[in-house]
Amino acid sequence: MIGERKANTNDILVDVRHLKMHFPITSGIMIQRQIGAVKAVDDVSFFIRKGETLGLVGESGCGKTTVGRTMLQLYKATAGEVFFEGVDLCKTKGETLRAMRRRMQMIFQDPYASLNPRMTVGDIIGEPLIIHKLKRGREVTQRVAELLATVGLNPYFANRYPHEFSGGQRQRIGIARALAVEPAFIICDEPISALDVSIRAQVMNLLEELQGQYDLTYLFIAHDLSVVRHMSDRVAVMYVGKIMELATRKDLYEDPLHPYTQALLSAVSIPDPIVEAKRQRIILAGDVPSPVNPPSGCRFHTRCWKAIDICSQQEPEWRELKPDHWVSCHRA
Amino acid sequence: MGVLLQVNNLQTQFVTGDGVVKAVDGVTWHVSEGECLGIVGESGCGKSVSLLSVMRLIPMPPGQIAGGEIIFEGRNLLELHEDEMRRVRGKQMAMIFQDPMTSLNPVLTINRQISEALMLHMGMNSEQARKRAIELMKMVGIPSAEQRIDNYPHQFSGGMRQRVMIAMGLSCQPKLLIADEPTTALDVTIAAQIIELVKNLRKQFGMAIIWITHDLGIVAGLTDRMIVMYAGHLVETATTKDLYGRPSHPYTQGLLKSVPRLDEARKERLVPIDGLPPDLIALPPGCPFEPRCTFSKDICRHERPKLRTIGPDHQIACWVDVYVEQPRAEIGQPRAEIGQQEGVA
Structure with a gap:
């Protein structure tokens, strides 16, 4: 497993090992019986090095957001470990966990739902400072003004309410809130999907600038493969609760080993009619299976054009086929 | 190829408490027979409102078409009586919407929804319409159509619902199909299925298509002409x-x-x-x-x-x-040969 091989290396910031997150499905009114589970994340292992961006891609419902939320202990993991700076977060509770949370923050997908409409921008950005007892009184105001300037907003906006801002500006407010506590690690959960095309580049550039400026480590969750390619150093591809392939950006996009990655890449269109005319698409049949009852063996075998008998019987091993290029496939 | 739809100086406005929103402010364009036209722009640029105006589906009030002409096969649609317009809509031009969940009726079976247009426009009885609906569902790639025709929309996945929408759109073999961001709500692999399907159907039926999107990538391989x-x-x-x-x-x-x-x-x-x-x-x-x-x-x-x-x-x-x-060499030039390593399958 990845974690075991690299566990002692100093440059690893986050190390996720065999993480599982199953949500129970219950039935009954008075006495709730568990009748099944949504296996949103089902044995996922990866690590993130200090200062790098790990991209996490997959289709909706594949569990990529759940991975992020479980890492931050927003859900209680069913099994597995999440090491952050050497400490297993899944075993940490109360005040210790709260102190750890200062080091990791999240930027959410929907800038409309993730800001409290009754709080001013200044209060939204200042709240984490007060919770973590980092600043008091006038210092808070000053720090908020600094943060607003950092994300490219007018410091004077601190007295306004979220509804006065556009989607892109709100996303900047969300970024300022995440930056307030000077975290080492930020999970960006589809930070640009809800934004207009012309605004997306502004936010992507801002995230890159901040990474350089504050030496941040990102987990960048998105469904758009072109965006992930642009943002990430290494990329993991998820499918129905499992990571199918994980490699450096170059390897994953230029030499994908897993059939699912190959199909995903071929499905992305390129804004160029000449290139488009030459490309061949792999059109996958059928729909994404349900995580309640994932297919036996390899989860992708129901849609895979390379599937053979073993694929439906035995779960493929997670192996390192090339240095830093991990894949879970019998046929790779 | 003759001009199928000519839009001249279209002005669509919405009257709100704050003032008049000029959602579409004097645009002129056309689609020829059998052509695929792409309309791109960000949200609020007026691309959907333009096409809703063409279909005369703008809610009035608060909306109003303040000026212009929409000539479809020689007739100005803006001058048609609502009854006449109803014969055009669905029969000669059809629309597929972005969100297939909200645009299908959740309390009616798929059979009812596809058959409706067939019975209304093609004069079929319910048995003929059902038979044709099954054919249409097979054509858009819905497996076991005979059974699934009696299902309700919630029993279909997003991609399958969009296929149902396409089947409905094509039911009367319209001359113009308007697709309003039909793949935006779908996953990458499912979106690729739908695009491939529309390409094949176009070859088969030769209808004109207007494809509205904000994604410059999707339309690059699909359209003949573009509007920004x-x-x-x-x-x-x-x-x-x-x-x-x-x-x-x-x-x-x-x-x-x-x-x-x-x-x-x-x-x-x-x-x-x-x-x-x-x-x-x-x-x-x-x-x-x-x-x-x-x-x-x-x-x-x-x-x-x-x-x-x-x-x-x-x-x-x-x-x-x-x-x-300021010519930009990098635009329009392939930045790397990506097509080659992906020539799998």
């Missing part, structure tokens, strides 16, 4: 090859440069379009894009540019031709 809209105005129209190969309006160039490409050779910094789209109630007197434009001149602030021809089938609404002023 910004703040209710048409800013550039060209053949698909020219639009990507020789983008000449600053906004079109900006859009192309601000999205990362899957085939970019190295990690390039994106060039964003600064600022925000303008408020449609109080547009600047000059060019609507002027406040965000890096090529802005004095005249741009005072006078709104008219659409002018800069090449065969290529028009822009801009005082400068940005491509001539």
